[in-house]
Amino acid sequence: MLELRPNCECCGRELAADSADTWICSFECTYCGDCRTRVLAGRCPNCGGDLQRRPVRPAKLLEKYPASTVRVERKDGCAGSHA
Ligand SMILES: [Zn+2]
Ligand SMILES: [Zn+2]
Numbered sequence: 001m002l003e004l005r006p007n008c009e010c011c012g013r014e015l016a017a018d019s020a021d022t023w024i025c026s027f028e029c030t031y032c033g034d035c036r037t038r039v040l041a042g043r044c045p046n047c048g049g050d051l052q053r054r055p056v057r058p059a060k061l062l063e064k065y066p067a068s069t070v071r072v073e074r075k076d077g078c079a080g081s082h083a
Contacts, residue, residue, distance in 0.1 A: 001065065002024070002028060002054070002055070002057070003028055003067070003068040003070075004017045004054070004057060004067035004068055005028065005030040005067075005068050005070070005071070005072055006067065006068060006069055006070075006071060007030070007071050007072075007073065008030065008031050008032040008035055009029055009030055009031055009046075009072055009073055009074050009078070010031055010032070010035040010039060010040070010045075010074060010077050010078035011032060011034070011035055011077065011078075012071075012073050013032045013034075015030065015032060017056070017057060017062055017067035018056050018057075018059065018062075019054075019056075020053070020056060021033035021053075022053070022054040023036040023051040023052065023053060023054060024051065024052060024054045025044035025046070025047055025049040025050065025051055025052075026047070026049050027044070027046070027047055027049070029044045029045075029046045029047065029072075030054070030072070031044075031051060031078075035078060036051050039078050039079060040078060045074070045078050046074075
């Protein structure tokens with residue numbers, strides 16, 4: 001089951017569990033659409049894997065299986081990490 005992390009690991013932006021513009025790698029490193037396109041070019045800077053759109057969990061299941069509230073953030077952001 002996905003954690004559904006609450007923020008972009010690059011810029012720290014809040015990402016709603018039902019946001020359709022949230023991107024994850026196979027380890028569930030989580031990024032917003034802006035960072036994915038403009039900064040990361042579709043690659044996870046942590047593992048080098050490709051980023052896929054995060055599926056949206058239906059609202060009624062979010063009550064039973066809530067999204068994570070644990071923020072994971074890169075200390076120095078992502079700029080330059082894929083140079
Ligand atoms: Zn971001
Ligand atoms: Zn990754």
